[in-house]
Amino acid sequence: MDKRITIYDLAKTLGVSAGTVSRSLNDHPSISQKTKDRVISKANELGYKTNKFAVNLSKQKSNTIGVIVPKLNSIFMSTVLAGIEKIANEAGYNLIISQSLESMEKEKINAKTLYDSGVDALLVSLAYDTSNFDHFANYIKNKIPLIFIDRVTNLPNCSTIIIDNKLAGFVATEHLIAQGCKNLLYISGNLKQNVYSERLKGFQEAVAKHNLIFNNANLLESDLSPGSVKQAITHIKDTGIPFDGLFVANDSFAAHCLKELKKENYKIPQDIKIVGFNNDPISDLVTPTLSTINYPGYEMGILAGQSVISQLNGSIDFQAANSITLRHELIIRESSLK
Amino acid sequence: MDKRITIYDLAKTLGVSAGTVSRSLNDHPSISQKTKDRVISKANELGYKTNKFAVNLSKQKSNTIGVIVPKLNSIFMSTVLAGIEKIANEAGYNLIISQSLESMEKEKINAKTLYDSGVDALLVSLAYDTSNFDHFANYIKNKIPLIFIDRVTNLPNCSTIIIDNKLAGFVATEHLIAQGCKNLLYISGNLKQNVYSERLKGFQEAVAKHNLIFNNANLLESDLSPGSVKQAITHIKDTGIPFDGLFVANDSFAAHCLKELKKENYKIPQDIKIVGFNNDPISDLVTPTLSTINYPGYEMGILAGQSVISQLNGSIDFQAANSITLRHELIIRESSLK
DNA sequence: AGGTATTACGCAACCGATTGCATAACTATA
């Protein structure tokens, strides 16, 4: 077969040293143009391919960015990933993607694996139950850029890419109030996560601002899985409070609730108005269409990608790791109209 | 800071050779248990981490599997990926994922990049317009396992993981006919792709079997993007054929059509019955709920993963690369009921 | 032409493992 040819083969053929070949191929300034041209054309002629393994070893870097997401099969996450991949790819980096499946344990293992395999940077969206962050210590200690996306935590020198969940929650809630809702329910995900707890804060602020009541019954913490819809419906029906406005932490769950409520003969939006979150494609296809908060997943991915790349290129001071907050947007559709 | 310690450090500390350390760490049979224990415990004590770069170079393999998908942000693809990731991760492999964005050019570049970065195997779901397969030649020549998923082609020694699209198309169509439809329209994706052309074959067979008419007007080739919905509606309204049954190549597009047809005052399913494809979460949330073909994305991912791993482990003969066909399933919902 | 500054290149160490082959150490057998 055709054994891979190396810089040594080239060097021998051309009668120069391997160092010269290497420098020529990397366009090093201390090599004459003439020599570079000779080397490069011979390299093409012989079909030379650089061996990444050797480069990695000698440079101690992999041109690879690690990513840990809770689940790949979520429309939001895969959209974020699409953005990240685009930027990384354009910058010549490969993406190693792994999923924590919402488990801190698996997140830990993945973080370790990626660290061991020598990623140059790590992007993370935290698992559902991550409460400890020691598994990122190695990255920080070794100054490997570490960036959190959406589901974040505050670690020294780590960037975060988020939206203003509190404000979004506030806006969504105030919209419901403006449409005449008096008895609001926030159906939340795990409140240990910043995204959901922040939205709750916004929800509470809006409720307080308009002198509505907020107590335990106005909040339902759920795992947002389809299986939990019944529980939500039960809450709505049996709490005794005449709920007329729902703010649901994601569109998918909101759509399920919508469907179930219709089955229970609630009229949407007449009886109960609903605002979801994410602007999932689904939100525009259900009947009635679902009001929601547009959550710029793709842009988040793009920004996350750009942020890593610039940190890797040194164009951003690593110490000055910053936090980027993207703009969200309330999309008003049928499910919340008076 | 703490510089990484190497097998040489261990060797010096223990008074043995680097080779012995290496073999001990890898549980090589020719090392005594006593020595192994000493080495391993010292390694733990000093916090030894194996340097993957060096291992890769010396073994010329990366413990990494490359994946090229058309788009990350598709519910189907990300579900497949979730399955692949699970298996790969369990087997100790990392996944480098890249997207072709439905462009053969980018697919080519990605294939090359992944090849250069030394992936041990490649999983591919082809781009929309891929018509040439030279970019996979290197893999085949060098016996790097190459597996196609869903959107496949027939290359020597390459496995494929698919469903029986022709049969699925047949079943879906026959269902519509059984519900009384006489004038059927198949709204297809790019017919150069196996998935869509096979479904067309099934569609045609069913139509023929039941002595219905099939001509150009019964087929609409579309790019299935939301922007093309109007074109589909126009086709339905203006062709002069009183279409009463639609077989649509994916649920998302089907849902859009459904919505638009309702706007045009078609009654679904009374006037027109619809069957989609994929069992996208959306299909159960639209009104009326959408009949569809369940497409086992996660299982495809799992199988693809298992297939690669066993090829890499040599537990499957590389030459005997096989083609796996998964079972699909017709899910009957409201949109197609008499 | 002689001296100095540049430029272009070669040398060889280094990155951190893996592994075929040789051999020392130890066991078992006669």
Added chain:
DNA sequence: TATAGTTATGCAATCGGTTGCGTAATACCT
């Protein structure tokens, strides 16, 4: 105890580049 047979280890080459340092070769200047 000498000898053959195992078993456990060391040696050193190898994987394929990168890079600091030294110097030969060429250019520039007076």
